[in-house]
Amino acid sequence: MITQWFFTHVDRRGGIAIALLVAIAFLVPLSNLLLPETSPLHIPTYLVSLIGKYLTYALLAVALDLVWGFCGILSLGHGAFFALGGYAMGMYLMRQIGPRGVYADPVLPDFMVFLNWKELPWFWHGFDNFWFAALMVVLVPGALAFGFGWLAFRSRVTGVYLSIITQALTYALLLAFFRNDMGFGGNNGLTDFKDILGFNIQAGTTRSMLFAATALFLALAVFVSSFIIRSKLGKVLVGVRDAESRMRFLGYRVDRYKLFVWTISAMMAGIAGALYVPQVGIINPSEFEPANSIEAVIWVAVGGRGTIIGPIIGAVLVNFGKTYFTAAFPEIWLFALGALFIIVTLFLPKGILGLYGSWRTKLADRAARKKDSAPPPVAAENVHLPEPQAAE
Amino acid sequence: MKAQDTLLYLDGVSVSFDGFRAINNLSLVLQAGEMRAIIGPNGAGKTTMMDIITGKTKPDAGDVYFNGEVDLTRHDEAEIALLGIGRKFQKPTVFESHTVEDNLVLALSGPRSAFSALFHKQSANEAERIEDILYTIRLNGKRDWLAANLSHGQKQWLEIGMLLAQDPKLLLVDEPVAGMTDAETAETAKLLREIAKTRSVLVVEHDMHFVRELDVKVTCLHEGSVLAEGSLDFVSNDQRVIEVYLGR
Numbered sequence: 105m106i107t108q109w110f111f112t113h114v115d116r117r118g119g120i121a122i123a124l125l126v127a128i129a130f131l132v133p134l135s136n137l138l139l140p141e142t143s144p145l146h147i148p149t150y151l152v153s154l155i156g157k158y159l160t161y162a163l164l165a166v167a168l169d170l171v172w173g174f175c176g177i178l179s180l181g182h183g184a185f186f187a188l189g190g191y192a193m194g195m196y197l198m199r200q201i202g203p204r205g206v207y208a209d210p211v212l213p214d215f216m217v218f219l220n221w222k223e224l225p226w227f228w229h230g231f232d233n234f235w236f237a238a239l240m241v242v243l244v245p246g247a248l249a250f251g252f253g254w255l256a257f258r259s260r261v262t263g264v265y266l267s268i269i270t271q272a273l274t275y276a277l278l279l280a281f282f283r284n285d286m287g288f289g290g291n292n293g294l295t296d297f298k299d300i301l302g303f304n305i306q307a308g309t310t311r312s313m314l315f316a317a318t319a320l321f322l323a324l325a326v327f328v329s330s331f332i333i334r335s336k337l338g339k340v341l342v343g344v345r346d347a348e349s350r351m352r353f354l355g356y357r358v359d360r361y362k363l364f365v366w367t368i369s370a371m372m373a374g375i376a377g378a379l380y381v382p383q384v385g386i387i388n389p390s391e392f393e394p395a396n397s398i399e400a401v402i403w404v405a406v407g408g409r410g411t412i413i414g415p416i417i418g419a420v421l422v423n424f425g426k427t428y429f430t431a432a433f434p435e436i437w438l439f440a441l442g443a444l445f446i447i448v449t450l451f452l453p454k455g456i457l458g459l460y461g462s463w464r465t466k467l468a469d470r471a472a473r474k475k476d477s478a479p480p481p482v483a484a485e486n487v488h489l490p491e492p493q494a495a496e
Numbered sequence: 497m498k499a500q501d502t503l504l505y506l507d508g509v510s511v512s513f514d515g516f517r518a519i520n521n522l523s524l525v526l527q528a529g530e531m532r533a534i535i536g537p538n539g540a541g542k543t544t545m546m547d548i549i550t551g552k553t554k555p556d557a558g559d560v561y562f563n564g565e566v567d568l569t570r571h572d573e574a575e576i577a578l579l580g581i582g583r584k585f586q587k588p589t590v591f592e593s594h595t596v597e598d599n600l601v602l603a604l605s606g607p608r609s610a611f612s613a614l615f616h617k618q619s620a621n622e623a624e625r626i627e628d629i630l631y632t633i634r635l636n637g638k639r640d641w642l643a644a645n646l647s648h649g650q651k652q653w654l655e656i657g658m659l660l661a662q663d664p665k666l667l668l669v670d671e672p673v674a675g676m677t678d679a680e681t682a683e684t685a686k687l688l689r690e691i692a693k694t695r696s697v698l699v700v701e702h703d704m705h706f707v708r709e710l711d712v713k714v715t716c717l718h719e720g721s722v723l724a725e726g727s728l729d730f731v732s733n734d735q736r737v738i739e740v741y742l743g744r
C-alpha cells in the first residue's frame with residue numbers, strides 16, 4: 105500500500121533516483137567504516153566528505169529547479185538561502201565549542217571575546233539547542249523568501265527584473281555579513297567547530313553520518329519535488345511558467361502559487377547549507393557571493409531544468425570538473441565553466457537529461473508514426489520549455 | 497438604462513494608451529442569456545474592451561458592471577474569472593506542455609487555492625465533466641496528446657473546451673474561427689449556438705458568414721465606440737458601417 109502511494113507521487117525515474125540515494129546513504133558509510141583501507145572498495149574519509157559536499161550542492165540545485173524549471177522563476181540569489189541555512193547551523197556549532205575556544209569563554213564564541221563583547225547578542229540565544237537551530241535552518245530562509253516573494257510576486261515583478269533583485273538580495277546580505285558588528289564573525293565567518301550532537305566533527309564516523317544524512321535529505325527533496333510537480337499544483341506551476349496571465353484568467357491567484365513554491369524551495373536550500381557547513385568546517389560571507397548563485401543556475405542548466413533529477417547530475421558533474429580543473433589548471437576553470445554554459449545554452453537547451461529524454465521521445469515518436477497514430481503522450485517535465493509568452 | 501437587470505453593463509467607458517484613445521465613451525449592454533456578435537475593423541478596440549471586462553486593463557473613465565451589481569473595475573483577473581467570466585483569447589493560448597486533458601483539468605471550475613491543488617484528487621463527477629467536454633469539442637481521441645501537437649483549429653476548440661470547463665455565466669470569445677477551415681467554422685458556429693442556450697456569450701468575429709450563422713444581434717465598433725447596433729441586416733446596411741468596415 106505504501107509502495108502504491110509512493111508511485112502515485114513519483115515517476116519511475118524519480119523512484120530510481122530515490123532508491124540510489126538511499127542505497128549510497130548506507131553503502132558509502134559502510135565502505136568507509138567497515139572495509140579495510142587496503143580494499144579497493146574502501147572509500148577514504150576525505151572522499152566521503154567531498155561527495156557529501158557535492159550532494160549538498162545537488163540539493164541546492166533541486167531547490168532551484170523547483171522554481172526555475174517548473175515555475176519559470178530564474179533566481180540568481182538562491183545561494184543566499186543556502187548560506188543562511190549554513191549560518192544557522194554554524195551558530196549551533198559555534199555554541200557547541202563552549203569553553204574549548206582560544207579565549208575559553210564558556211558562552212561567548214572567540215570572535216565576540218576578541219571584539220570585546222560582554223554578552224551574547226539576543227539572536228544568538230537558543231542556538232545552543234540543536235533542534236532550535238534546526239528549526240531556524242528552515243525558518244530563516246523560509247521567512248526571508250516569504251517576505252521577499254510576497255512583495256515581488258504581488259507587484260508582478262517577473263523575468264529579468266526578478267532575477268536582478270534576487271541577485272541584489274544576495275549581494276546585500278554579502279555586504280551585511282562582512283560587517284563585524286552584525287555579530288556573525290564578519291570576514292572570517294564561523295569556524296573551528298568541535299562537535300555536533302556530542303560527536304567529534306572530525307571523526308570518520310561523524311563524517312559518514314553527515315554524508316548519510318545529506319543523501320537521505322536529497323532523496324526526500326526528490327520525493328517532495330515529485331509530489332509537488334505531479335499534483336494539480338504542479339500543473340498550475342507549469343501553466344504559470346508557460347502562460348502566466350492565461351492562468352490568471354482561469355481564476356488562479358498566481359502570486360500565491362509562486363509564493364508557495366518559492367518558500368518551499370528556499371527552505372530546501374537552507375537545509376542544503378546546513379548540511380554543507382559541518383562537512384566543510386566553515387561558513388563565511390563568501391557563500392553569499394553572487395557568483396555562487398549563478399554557478400548553481402549553471403548546474404541546473406547543465407543537468408536539465410525542469411527534470412528534478414537532472415540538476416543532481418549537473419551539480420555533481422560540474423563540481424567534479426571544478427575540483428579537477430582548479431587543481432590541475434587553476435587558470436582556466438572560469439573559462440571552462442563559461443564555455444560549458446554557452447555550449448549547453450546553444451546545443452543542449454534541455455541539458456544532459458533533456459538530451460536523453462528527447463532521444464527517447466524521438467524513438468517513441470517514430471514507433472508511433474509507423475503505426476500511423478498519435479504523437480506519443482509525453483510527461484510535462486520532458487517537454488521543451490517554450491519561452492514565457494504573455495497571453496494577449 | 498440602469499445597470500440592474502443586466503448581465504453586463506458598460507457605460508461611458510474610455511481608456512487611452514499614451515494619449516491614444518483605444519476606447520472612447522463606449523456603452524454596451526448585454527442581457528442575461530443573450531449572445532451578441534461584435535464586429536468592427538482592426539484596431540476598433542474589440543480586444544481592449546475584453547481586456548477591460550476581464551480586469552486586464554483598468555478604464556480611465558466609465559462604469560463596468562457585471563450581474564447588475566459587481567463593479568468589475570474594482571477586481572483583478574483572477575477574481576473576475578471566479579465571478580463567472582471566462583475568456584478565449586484572439587491568439588489561442590492553451591498550455592502547450594500539458595496534455596489536452598490536463599488543460600481541461602486546470603480550467604475545471606472548483607477550488608483554486610494552492611493548498612487544495614496540492615492535495616487534489618479527481619472526483620468521479622470531475623472525470624465525467626471532462627469526458628463530456630472532450631466529447632463536445634471533439635477531442636476525445638486526443639486526450640493524452642500534448643496541446644502543442646494540436647492543429648490551430650483544434651487549439652481553438654480546446655480553448656473553448658477550457659471555457660466550458662470553467663462553467664462561466666458569461667463567455668467572451670475573441671475571433672474563434674480565425675485560421676479555421678470552412679467546415680470547422682460551421683462546426684464552431686453550431687457549438688457556440690449550443691453553448692448560448694445556457695449562458696451569455698460575447699463573440700468578436702470578422703468572418704461575416706460565421707456571424708450570419710450565429711444569427712444574433714450585432715454591434716459594430718469603430719474607433720473605440722459603438723457605430724451601429726441591431727440585426728446583421730440592419731447593421732450591414734448602415735451607410736457608416738459600409739464606409740469604415742464592410743466596404744473596404
Ligand SMILES: Nc1ncnc2c1ncn2[C@@H]1O[C@H](COP(=O)(O)OP(=O)(O)O)[C@@H](O)[C@H]1O
Nearest residue numbers: 513514518536537538539540541542543544545
Ligand atoms: N496595451 C496597449 N498599449 C498600447 N496600445 C494598445 C494596447 N492595447 C491596445 N492598443 C491599441 O488600441 C487599439 C485597439 O486595439 P484592439 O483592441 O486590439 O483592436 P481590435 O481587437 O478591435 O482589433 C489599437 O490601435 C492598439 O494598437
Ligand SMILES: [Mg+2]
Nearest residue numbers: 542543544586
Ligand atoms: Mg483584437
